Amino acid sequence: xxxxxxxxxxxxxxxxxxxxxxxxxxxxxxxxxxxxxxxxxxxxxxxxxxxxxxxxxxxxxxxxxxxxxxxxxxxxxxxxxxxxxxxxxxxxxxxxxxxxxxxxxxxxxxx
Numbered sequence: 521x522x523x524x525x526x527x528x529x530x531x532x533x534x535x536x537x538x539x540x541x542x543x544x545x546x547x548x549x550x551x552x553x554x555x556x557x558x559x560x561x562x563x564x565x566x567x568x569x570x571x572x573x574x575x576x577x578x579x580x581x582x583x584x585x586x587x588x589x590x591x592x593x594x595x596x597x598x599x600x601x602x603x604x605x606x607x608x609x610x611x612x613x614x615x616x617x618x619x620x621x622x623x624x625x626x627x628x629x630x631x
Contacts, residue, residue, distance in 0.1 A: 538616055539615070540612070542608070542612030542615030543609070544608070546609070546610060547604065549607065550603045550607035555583060555586075556579070558595070558596055558597075559579055559586065562576055562586065563576050563582055583596070
């Protein structure tokens with residue numbers, strides 16, 4: 521019984537650690553890539569709003585325009601809070617599934 525409980529404890533710690541690392545990776549990835557996503561959306565919707573001038577013609581010009589007119593918090597990171605919920609959960613699930621599938625493919629009996 522002691523051996524089984526120790527094995528379960530180690531398994532649980534690996535799972536929790538994997539989920540937490542995945543969540544942290546998702547959080548970092550979302551934080552770093554989010555301004556590019558904001559700029560991409562501005563470039564895509566600029567023509568719909570009728571303000572697709574020279575300022576939204578390239579990624580660099582779009583980022584500079586958003587930064588100069590709206591700033592970092594209210595421009596480049598506008599709406600990031602919702603992605604803080606979605607991103608870490610999706611990344612942690614992906615990493616956990618990857619670990620399970622990788623372990624299964626390698627043919628290890630116990631995990």
